[in-house]
Amino acid sequence: MYYHLRLTRALDERAQILYRQNKVVGGLFSSLGQEAISIGTAFALAKGDYVGPMIRNSGTVLVRGHTARDVMTNYLAKATAPTQGKDNSQHFGDVERTGVVSCISMLGTLDPVMAGMALGARMKGEKKVAMTYVGDGASSTGDFYEGLNFAAVLKLPLVVIIENNQYAYSTPTSKQSLLKDLAEKAKAFGIPGHVGDGNDVLQVYGITKVCVEEARSGGGPQLIEFKTFRMRGHAVHDDASYVPPELFEEWKKKDPIARFEKQLELTDREKADVEAKLKAVVDDAVEYAEKSPPPDGGLAYKGVFEDDEIVQFTPWWRRDA
C-alpha cells in the first residue's frame, strides 16, 4: 500500500515536469493529496473484480496491475500506450486483464456502466463486485442517480465511492448540494451510505473492504463518501486561485502519505529502499515513454468498428480517376 501511494505520487510529480516540458498530450489532472482513496479502495477489491476509475485515480489502475509504463506512455500519447495514442491521460483500461474500465470525460457515466458490469457478471454466475468513483461534482449528475437506483432495485454488487475533494473545477461542494454529507444521498436509493476520512488509507481500505464484501454477499449497492482535498487546480493550467490559501495549509497537514508513514513507523533504511525502487520504476517508465515512437497517423482511421473496411477515408483529390 505504501509503495503504491508513493508510486502514484512519484508518477504524478514526474508528469508535472513532463507537462512543463510540453511533452504531455492533453491535460494533466493531479491526484496530489487524494492518493489514499485510490489505493485504499483498490486494495479492497478481489482479483477479477471490476473498477471504473476517474481521471485522478491513477493509483487505482496501478494497484489493479497496470504499469508505470502504461501511465507514462498514455500521458505522452505514444504508440506503446494502452490506447496507442487514441485517448490520453488516465483514459485507459483492460476488462479482461485488470478489470479496469476506461473512463470518459462525462463524469457520473461510469455509475450505470459499472452497475451493468455487476449485472452481467451475476448473469454469468460470477461473484464479482464492481466499484467506481464520482467526485462531489459528479454526484449532482443524473447518471449518478440512475446508475445507483438501477443497481439498488436489482440488488447489484456495486460500490460507489464519492471522492469529495471539495471542488469541482472551481465550484465548491456548497454549490453542488445542500447536504453536509453527500453519502446521505444513499437514502434516496434505500441503500447504506458511509462517510470516511479519505486521507487515512487504512480507514479507506477498512470501510471499503467491508462494503465490497457486503455487496459481494448479496447486500446490494453501497455508497461511501471519502472526504479529501484537491491540492492542485482542476488541471495543470489552473492555479486554483479561487481556493482560500488557508485550506491548502490545513490539508497539507493531513497529507495521506505523511500520515501513513507515521502509522507504519518506517525506518530510514526501509524508506530508502522504497525510494530507490520508485526511482528505478519511474525513471524506466519515463525513459520508455520518451523513447517510444509516436503512433502512425494512419491509425486514426482504424478501430472504430471490428471491420475497418467500414471507415474508408481517402480525400477526393487523392483518389484515382
Add this chain to the structure above:
Amino acid sequence: MPELTFLQAISRGLWEEMEADKSVFLMGEDIGKYGGAFRVTEGFLDKFGPERVLETPLAEEGFVGAAIGAAYVGMRPVVEFQFIDFIACAFDPIVNFACTSRYRWGQGVPVTFRGPWGGGLRAGPFHSRNIEMWFAHSPGIKVVAPSTPTDAKGLIKACIRDNDPCLFLEHKGLYRRIKEEVPDNSPPIPIGKAKVVRPGEQLTIVSYGMMVHRCLEAMAQMKDLSVELIDLRTIYPLDRAAIVESVKKTNKIMVVHEDTRTGGIAGEIAAVVNEEAFEHLDGPVIRLTAPDTPVPSAPAMEDVFLPSVADIVGAARKLAAY
C-alpha cells in the same frame, strides 16, 4: 412457412436469437408481463424468465449505461426504447461511451438498441421523431432501418450478432400493416447492404423505412416511368456502391425520407453522387424530405409534414423530364 407481420418478424428474430445464445437478453420498460408498449416481447417473460427479460426503472440513461457495462463482460443486451424518441435521454452513454469504446481502448460493445420509430401515426412531437442522423453522425454505431418483415428479422439478428453497437429502427407505421412469409430460423441479413426493390432504367429513387412503401404506391401511379427503387435498409454504413451503380445506369436520382431536411441522409447521398458519379448525372439530385420542424400532431399538419404519394409522383415526373 409462417406469415408474419413486421412486428411479429422482429419478435421472432429476437426469440430465435435468445434461444440460440444465452448471452442475449432484453432490457427496457414494461417489456415483461405487459410485453412492451407495442407488444414486441409478448410471451418472452414466460419463456425466458425475468433475468433475461429485464424490466428497468424509468431511466434511459441508467439502463443504457448498464447495457454497455453488461456488454463489456460478454453479454449481448438488446435494449428497447418505448418510443425511439426517448433515446435522447440516453444520448451521452451511447455516443460517448459505447461509440468510442473500441476506438479508444479496444473494448467492443455488442449492444443493440431498438424501438418504435417514425411518423404518420398522429403521435405528435415526442413519439414520431426520426432520430437516425443523430447516430449516423456519431462514429461507432451502425444504424439499421428495415422496411419488410423478412429484412426486419434478418437485420435484427445481424445487429444482435454484431460485435459493435447497433441501432435498429422499427417503423411503427409498418408494425401491423405489412405481412409476408418469413421462414423459421432464417439467417441474418448483412448490415450495410441496400436492396434494389424494383429495377428500372430512367430514374433512381432511394428511400428507407415506411417511405419505401409510399414510393411503391407512387410508382404504381406512374407505370409509364421506369423507376429503380432502392431500399437503403442500413443508414450507416451507407451502401455507397449500390447508389452509385444505380445512378450510373439511370443518370437521375432522388432521395425520399421522412426525416427532416437539414443534415438528413439525402444530403449525404447527394454528396456521394456528386463526388463519385458527377459525370453520369443528367439532372440535379433531388431531396424529398420533411421540413425542418418538429413533428406536428394534427393530421392536417402531419400530412403536409411527411412526403406524400403526390409529392413523390410530382417530383419523379419533374426530374424524369429534366
